[in-house]
Amino acid sequence: MENVQTIEFDISGQICPSTLLVALREINRNIEGINAGRVQLAFKTDNRDCTSTIPEAASNMGLRVDVQKDDSRYTILVSKA
Amino acid sequence: MEESAPLHREEELIAELAELRSENEALKETLKRRNGYIHDKINQLLDVMGTKPLREEELDDDSIQDFDPLGIIFDSFRHILASLKEKNNQLQLLHDETMAIFSAAQVGIMVVDTEFRILSSNTKMREIFFGEVTEEEICGDHCRDMVCKGNIPDQLCAVRKILAGAETASFKGWEVRGHVFDVEAAPIHDLDGTVKRIVLVYNDITGLKQAQDELARMNAELETRVVERTAQFQEVNKELESFCYSISHDLRAPLRHISGFSNILLEEYCDRLDKEGQAFLRRICAVTNRMGGMIDDLLRISRVARTTLTLSKVDLSHVAENVANLFRDAEPDRSVRFDITPDLVARGDATLLGMVLQNLIGNAWKYTARKKDAAIEFGRTFMNGRETFFVRDNGVGFDMAYRDKLFRVFERLHGEEFEGSGIGLATVQRIIHRHRGEIWAEGEVGKGATFYFTLPDRDPDNKVGQ
Structure with missing residues (x-):
């Protein structure tokens, strides 16, 4: 994971469908960097629903998704598969 | 007429306004229907993406335009399609590989x-x-x-x-x-x-099975032939041993005559011979004695092969102590340090194992004769998990290049300076082999030699070859 830039997005307080739409918008914007392995996106959220919607949509795009739980918040990390 | 014209114009405007209002309502209705269609399609797409529909506050036209969910989902679908296409290509490749393997x-x-x-x-x-x-x-x-x-x-x-x-x-x-x-x-x-x-x-595996069956048949045949050939060898060996025994035995009588008459000549007719004749006679006596010793050794080695083993527990340490005392008594002037590990017990033929230790310790005694601080050790070690006994000395040793000759009959690694017939170690090896044990030696010229031997398991049920 050396030389990979992590871009963080705090989407706390947002609920579906805007959480997914925001995540998809940022993935679409950064798709080239992600696919090249230069960039990974970290979405911080307190909405449990999007821990399944975002990973499923990102996986369908052929990306790798890791979900980490920290207390009541989640970090959804989207990177190159 | 002048008053009715403006009135008429006003009525026309009112009618036109009413018509415009009606058209406006119709257009609003159309727009609402179309926006509703777009909202429905957006919500359907969101449902496909696995998430919830847009909420009321997200439904107004400005919000939709600002947030552009349609654009986001469209772009996402493009990436999903690209990913699916890539996966399809990989699957196709995998399928082709599988089919190639399947066919070949x-x-x-x-x-x-x-x-x-x-x-x-x-x-x-x-x-x-x-x-x-x-x-x-x-x-x-x-x-x-x-x-x-x-x-x-x-x-x-x-x-x-x-x-x-x-x-x-x-x-x-x-x-x-x-x-x-x-x-x-x-x-x-x-x-x-x-x-x-x-x-x-x-x-x-039909061919393989047939080959295995054929191999098993050939192995069985080979086994039978080995057994037959071994029996033949054993028979020939037995005949040779009998022959050797008979010859050795038969040679003893004439040799005894030669020796006896030579001694009589030496004792009673010596003064009738000149010095050279006397010397020849003494040499005849010496070589007949030596030959007698060799014949005794040959008879002993023959006996080893012919004797039936009588198995019992043998206290090898005790036997080694007795042998050591025997040599000390024979040459009390020599100073040799014996180091014998106590209580070493093995199962075997007591008489034959006694011969083994007598030969090995005898050799050690002989080849340390010129050593000032001579030392002989009898002990036990474990090599590759096997109990191994050894006799070690710090005498003249031997060159490892000739170790194969050590156990051959009449082969000697040392010259006349050390007495010997070259039969002792051959006898020892034969005894150890009869116990189904192994014997080998390590040594270095000038630094001594160690003879190792193993003996079969001490379990009384584990029969030793007769």
Whole structure:
């Protein structure tokens, strides 16, 4: 994971469908960097629903998704598969 | 007329306004319907993405334009499609590879469904079982009709075993239609884990089996021949040993005469011979004595081969102490340090094992004769897990290059400076081998020698060769 830039997005307080739409918008914007392995996106959220919607949509795009739980918040990390 | 004209104009404007209002309402209705359609489609797309529909506050036209969910989902779909296309390409490659392996495999491969219907089969499979048919022609037929033809009991049916829940099924030496196969089977599951198909692999080992049978037959034949040849060798060996014994025994009498008369000559007729004659006579006496010793040794080695072993527990340490005392008494002027590990016990023939220690300690005594601080050790060690006894000395040693000669009859590594017939170690080796043990030696010129030997298990039930 050396030389990979992590871009963080705090989407706390947002609920579906805007959480997914925001995540998809940022993935679409950064798709080239992600696919090249230069960039990974970290979405911080307190909405449990999007821990399944975002990973499923990102996986369908052929990306790798890791979900980490920290207390009541989640970090959804989207990177190159 | 002047008053009615403006009135008429006003009425016209009112009518036109009413018409415009009506058109405006119709347009608003149309726009609302179209926006509703767009909202519905956006919500349907969101549903496809697995998330919730837009909320009321997200439904107004400005919000939709600002947030642009349609644009986001459109772009996402583009990326999903690109990813799917890539995956499809990879799957196609994988499929092509699998099909190439399937076609080229030199084992029969067949896929059946849970109703025993053949779904696909490779060339080798058709060659083995189906004859001149295409894959399409055989597709849909039952494997029970086409492969085992009902000759295989259910418990040897790989498909049944998989359907009963086994993760794999493997049958070795599965015989059908005069052929022998190793059969392997594995299930193909659907997403919920239900078995949908079964892959079967048939490896025709008929040739291998025949070769193995032939090899087993040849091995048995070879074994018989080895036994016969060994018996022949043993018979010849026995004859040779008898011959050696007879010759040695028969030589003793004339030799005794030569020795006896030589001694009489030396004692009673010595003054009638000149000095040279006397010297010749003394040499005759010396060599006849030496020859007598050699014949005794030969008779001893013959006896070792002919004697029946009488097995018992033998206190080797005690035997070694007795042998050491024997040598000390014979040459009390020599100073030799003996280091004998106590309580070393082995199972064997007491008389023969006594000869072993007498020879080995005797050799050590002999080859340390010129050593000031001579030392002889008898002890035990464990080599490769085996109990191994040893006799070690710090005498003249020997060159390891000649170690193979050590145990040969009449072979000697040292010259006349050390007495010996070259039979002692050959006798020791024969005794150890008769106990089914092993003997070997290590040494270095000027630094001493160590003779190691093993003896069979001490378990009284473990019979030693007679």
